[in-house]
Amino acid sequence: xxxxxxxxxxxxxxxxGSVYALxxxxxxxxxxxxxxxxxxQGILVILGAYLSYALQVHWHIDLFVGLLITIPTMxxxxxxxxxxxxxxxTGPERTGMSILVTYAVSLLIEGALNMIFSVNDVQLxxxxxxxxxxxxxxxxxFIYVAGFVLAVVLLSALYxxxxxxxxxxxxxxxxxxxxxxxxxxxxxxxxxxxxxxxGVAVTAAGGMIYGATNAFNASTSYDLISRLLTIIxxxxxxxxxxxxxxxxxxxxxxxxxxxxxxxxxxxMSYFVVLAVVLLVRPQGLFGKQSARxx
Amino acid sequence: MSKLKYSWWAVAVxxxxxxxxVVTNPTYTAIGVYTLLFMACATSWNMFSGYSGYIALGSxxxxxxxxxxxxxASIHWHMAxxxxxxxxxxxxxxxxxxxxxxxxxxxxRVRRHTFVVITIAIFFIFQLGAINFxxxxxxxxxxxxFIQWDASYYNVPFYYVALGIVxxxxxxxxxxxxxxxxxxxxxxxDDEDRALGLGVKVGxxxxxxxxxxxxxxxxxxAIYAMFQGQIYPQFVFDPTFDVSVALMSFFGGLGTLxxxxxxxxxxxxxxxxxxVTYSNGSLYLIFFGALFxxxxxxxxxxxxxxxxxxxxxxxxxASMANPSPTPSAPSTPTPAARSLx
Numbered sequence: 099x100x101x102x103x104x105x106x107x108x109x110x111x112x113x114x115g116s117v118y119a120l121x122x123x124x125x126x127x128x129x130x131x132x133x134x135x136x137x138x139q140g141i142l143v144i145l146g147a148y149l150s151y152a153l154q155v156h157w158h159i160d161l162f163v164g165l166l167i168t169i170p171t172m173x174x175x176x177x178x179x180x181x182x183x184x185x186x187x188t189g190p191e192r193t194g195m196s197i198l199v200t201y202a203v204s205l206l207i208e209g210a211l212n213m214i215f216s217v218n219d220v221q222l223x224x225x226x227x228x229x230x231x232x233x234x235x236x237x238x239x240f241i242y243v244a245g246f247v248l249a250v251v252l253l254s255a256l257y258x259x260x261x262x263x264x265x266x267x268x269x270x271x272x273x274x275x276x277x278x279x280x281x282x283x284x285x286x287x288x289x290x291x292x293x294x295x296x297g298v299a300v301t302a303a304g305g306m307i308y309g310a311t312n313a314f315n316a317s318t319s320y321d322l323i324s325r326l327l328t329i330i331x332x333x334x335x336x337x338x339x340x341x342x343x344x345x346x347x348x349x350x351x352x353x354x355x356x357x358x359x360x361x362x363x364x365x366m367s368y369f370v371v372l373a374v375v376l377l378v379r380p381q382g383l384f385g386k387q388s389a390r391x392x
Numbered sequence: 393m394s395k396l397k398y399s400w401w402a403v404a405v406x407x408x409x410x411x412x413x414v415v416t417n418p419t420y421t422a423i424g425v426y427t428l429l430f431m432a433c434a435t436s437w438n439m440f441s442g443y444s445g446y447i448a449l450g451s452x453x454x455x456x457x458x459x460x461x462x463x464x465a466s467i468h469w470h471m472a473x474x475x476x477x478x479x480x481x482x483x484x485x486x487x488x489x490x491x492x493x494x495x496x497x498x499x500x501r502v503r504r505h506t507f508v509v510i511t512i513a514i515f516f517i518f519q520l521g522a523i524n525f526x527x528x529x530x531x532x533x534x535x536x537x538f539i540q541w542d543a544s545y546y547n548v549p550f551y552y553v554a555l556g557i558v559x560x561x562x563x564x565x566x567x568x569x570x571x572x573x574x575x576x577x578x579x580x581x582d583d584e585d586r587a588l589g590l591g592v593k594v595g596x597x598x599x600x601x602x603x604x605x606x607x608x609x610x611x612x613x614a615i616y617a618m619f620q621g622q623i624y625p626q627f628v629f630d631p632t633f634d635v636s637v638a639l640m641s642f643f644g645g646l647g648t649l650x651x652x653x654x655x656x657x658x659x660x661x662x663x664x665x666x667x668v669t670y671s672n673g674s675l676y677l678i679f680f681g682a683l684f685x686x687x688x689x690x691x692x693x694x695x696x697x698x699x700x701x702x703x704x705x706x707x708x709x710a711s712m713a714n715p716s717p718t719p720s721a722p723s724t725p726t727p728a729a730r731s732l733x
Contacts, residue, residue, distance in 0.1 A: 135505060186689065193505050194447045195688070198642055201635050202684040209677030320631050324516050331509045366520040369513040373498055376510060380502040 102235050103357040111350025113242040114311070116249040119345030121304035121322075122329040123253060123338055124297035130273040130336035131293045134184060134196040138204040140323025142298055144316055145207055146172050146305025148215055151222055161224050161306055162244070168302040176298025179203060180291050204319065211316040219313040227310050245307035252303055253342070256296070260338075269293060273336065321365075328372050334385025344383065408555055412548050421547035423664040425619060428554035429612045430660040433633075434640040434652035435561040436608035439568055440601040441638070442647040445581030446504060450495075450511030452633035453518045454606040457491050458484030458613025459628040460522070463534040466618075473537035478553055481614045488610025489603050496602035500595070503584075515634060522625035533624035536617060550619045557615065558653075561608040566649055568604070577601050581647075636660075639684050645694030654696060659683075 125139045149168045153159040159167070183199050230239045260266040271279040272289050280286050308314065308322070329348055333340025348368050356364035375383065408428075412421050433455065441448050461484040466477050499510040522528045539546075568574040576597045579587035588594050617623045637652075640659050644651030659680065666676045691698035 129505075133505075135508065183685065183689070186692070191445070194445065194508070195642075195692075197447060197449070197508055198635070198639055199685065199688060202639065202681045202688070204681070205635075205677045206681030206685070209674040209679075209681065212674035212677070324512055327509045328513055331506055331513075335505060362524045363520075366517060366524070369517045369520075372513050373510070373517070376502060376506075377498060380506070382506075 104354070105236050107350055107353035107357060109236055109238070110242075110353045111346050113238075113246045115346035115349035116253075116342075117245045117304055117307045117345075118325065118329060118349065119342045120249040120252055120300050121308075122326045122333070122341040122345055123256065124300040124304075125326055126330040126333065126336055126338060126341045127256075127269075128294055128297040129330065131269060132184065132196075132290050133193050134187075134294075135193060135200070135327075136294075136297065137197055137200040137323055138179070138207065139200075139298075139301060139326055140319035140321075141204040141207045141211075141316065142172065142175070142301040143305040143308060143322055144211065144314060144319045145175070146302040147222065147309030147314055148211060148305075149302065150306045150309060151215075151220055154222065154224075161222055161310060162248075165303055165306060168306065169299050172302040173295040173299035176295040177291055179298070180294035184290070184294070185287070204323075208316045208319065215316070217315050217317070219315050220309075221313045222306065222310040224310065239311075241307070241310045245311070248303055248307065252300060256300075257338070265289075265292075325368065328368050331382055332372050332375055334382030337382070337384040340382060340384035405555075405559070408558075409552075412551050416544070418543055418547055419668060421551055423661055423668070425547055425550045425554050425615075426664050427657060427660045428551065428558050429616060430636065430640065430656040431653050432554065432557045432561040432612050433609050434637045434644075434656040435558070435565050435649075436605045437637040438641040438646065438648075438652040439561075439565040440577070440605035442641055442652070443569065443574060443577040443581060444598060444601055446500070446598065446602075447508050447638060448499075448511045448602070448605075449508055449634045449638060450499075450513075450515035450518075451605075451609055451637055452628070452630050453495065453515050454488040454492060454609040455613035455616070455630075455633060456518060456522065456625070456628040457488045458610030459617035459623050460528060460534070461487040461610070462614035462617040463536050463623050464527070466536050467534065471537055473539040474541075475549060477537070477539075477618050478549075480618075481553065481557075481611050484614025484617075485607040485609075485611035488606040488613070492603040492606035493599065496599045500598045500602065512631075512634070515629065515631065519625060519629035519631075522629055528625065531625065533622055535622050536620075538621060539618075547619075550615060554612075554615055557608060557611050560611075562649065562653070564604070564608065568601075569649065573597065573600070578647075639680070642694055643684060643687055645696035645698075645700075648694070648696045648700075651694050651696040655694075 121139065121143055125136055128134055128136050146168055149171060150161055150164050153164040153167060154161060183203065184196070187195055187199065224241075226240045226244070228239075228241075230237050232238070258266075260269055268279070268284045268289050271282070271284055272286050272293075276286050279289075312318070325348070329344045330341055332348070333342070333344035348371070351367055351371055352364040355367040379385075411424055415421060415424075433451065437448065437451050440446065462477070462480050465471075465480050465483060471477055471480075495511075495514055499507055499514060502510060523531055528534070541549075568577070576587065576592045576594075579590070579592055580594055580598065584594055613628060616628070636659070637656075640655030641652040642655070643659060644653065644655030663676050663680065666679060687695065693701065
């Protein structure tokens with residue numbers, strides 16, 4: 099092991115990890131407000147990537163310009179899914195049911211994507227996708243840097259919304275206690291719908307960057323959702339800061355394992371880290387220790 | 393359980409036993425084998441996750457462990473290809489139980505939502521391990537001793553062994569449901585903290601239930617490996633399997649005895665049929681997803697519970713109309729009072 103490998107792993111951790119953190123933030127936000135584990139987040143990322151792909155191939159719209167269309171579209175997809183399936187989902191078995199319902203949604207979208215786009219891998223293209231520059235001995239791919247900047251901008255916007263606006267106060271109140279939030283006049287249902295929309299909308303940006311840096315097809319979503327779930331559990335479910343740190347940390351650990359042992363073990367390392375951390379802290383790094391969990 | 397119910401079970405078992413006699417087309421008897429394997433797995437999954445409320449989405453770890461046990465044991469012990477290999481089926485189940493104990497010990501330290509995610513993570517550890525370790529044969533998989541039975545009756549022994557496994561699963565699940573242990577699992581589902589306060593050793597109960605559910609699933613995996621003659625890590629450690637058993641149980645009715653059997657019977661046979669007929673996996677994904685969403689929207693407690701609730705409501709209405717000295721059935725049953733179906 100040498101300094102360059104360490105630097106390179108740190109760079110990947112921050113650049114790629116921030117994009118994972120963005121996708122995981124959507125997931126953890128939805129869980130925090132609604133107690134819903136959205137297993138469909140993986141396939142929605144792929145759907146976002148395919149939307150960018152379709153815009154690029156059929157209308158020659160640049161990937162970043164296309165986000166102006168794909169982000170609102172994915173927001174609407176989220177709102178529709180929430181209205182159709184989660185309004186009715188109430189009661190103590192809500193979280194367990196939400197996993198299965200979102201999985202069924204995920205299967206439905208996967209089947210449709212397979213039929214429309216075939217199962218062959220595609221990757222998003224652009225003049226800038228394969229360009230890179232170097233600082234010292236460390237190389238930076240343009241698309242990775244752009245993904246990092248995009249993730250930082252969107253995450254900052256999200257934090258601003260949550261901590262500096264009136265709507266953000268309603269969201270945080272709903273996270274803290276739904277019943278009390280409703281009692282002081284917050285429309286928890288409306289907050290839930292919008293939060294679900296936002297949580298899904300971030301997949302458009304995450305999916306575009308993911309699709310430009312990886313070849314993908316609909317079944318790639320299994321790999322994605324397992325990583326995203328690992329991130330939110332590791333960070334502590336419902337914790338935004340935890341998702342950010344765990345996203346960066348996960349990619350960093352994976353890269354280090356790849357350099358020290360072999361790349362074949364790098365994806366396994368996340369899950370091992372998760373198991374070890376949970377032995378010590380069952381609630382995750384930043385999770386709240388709740389006395390009674392339904 | 394009344395005599396009438398026993399006779400319904402006998403009729404169902406007889407119908408399943410006669411199926412390969414009536415239908416001799418190997419395509420359909422193969423569908424029968426897969427369907428029975430899923431009926432066993434869904435029943436066993438429900439015995440832990442349905443009763444305790446801890447949704448496990450990593451059950452294919454046990455299926456895969458059972459399959460690899462069958463493959464490695466038959467290869468390394470140089471077993472003669474043939475019916476003798478069926479003796480390895482219980483071994484597959486036992487190895488799955490042994491593996492389940494440390495997994496359960498780690499995963500059951502946390503409460504429900506996190507448990508789900510940890511079972512998924514553990515599943516990926518096993519899948520990646522099977523792909524990357526040397527002794528599993530990597531992505532090339534393993535070839536079992538080649539069984540040279542004639543194609544016209546190749547499926548039949550597997551069919552009856554699988555039927556036997558289904559019966560084992562049903563007997564275990566029914567026995568657990570009627571025991572003190574089963575009541576403890578149900579108490580954990582309804583209110584874990586209160587169960588703990590009342591003196592239920594929740595940790596030990598959850599771990600025993602989890603390990604017990606691995607037994608049948610491991611045996612099913614062993615039969616699958618022998619039936620296929622060749623296993624690959626991505627097919628025995630399959631994320632779709634994890635969710636299929638859960639969806640099948642929910643479809644039929646979580647926590648009931650017949651629900652998972654019905655769910656697996658309908659969904660697995662439909663999947664196999666669609667795959668054979670249209671050789672298009674995507675169509676099945678759409679069918680499966682849509683069917684599940686429709687059922688969950690209109691019958692949120694599953695098909696079996698839906699009809700049970702309706703029957704109870706009718707009975708309650710009838711007893712309200714004709715008041716009698718005998719105590720009437722409560723119109724909204726408490727979860728612990730759900731009858732054994």
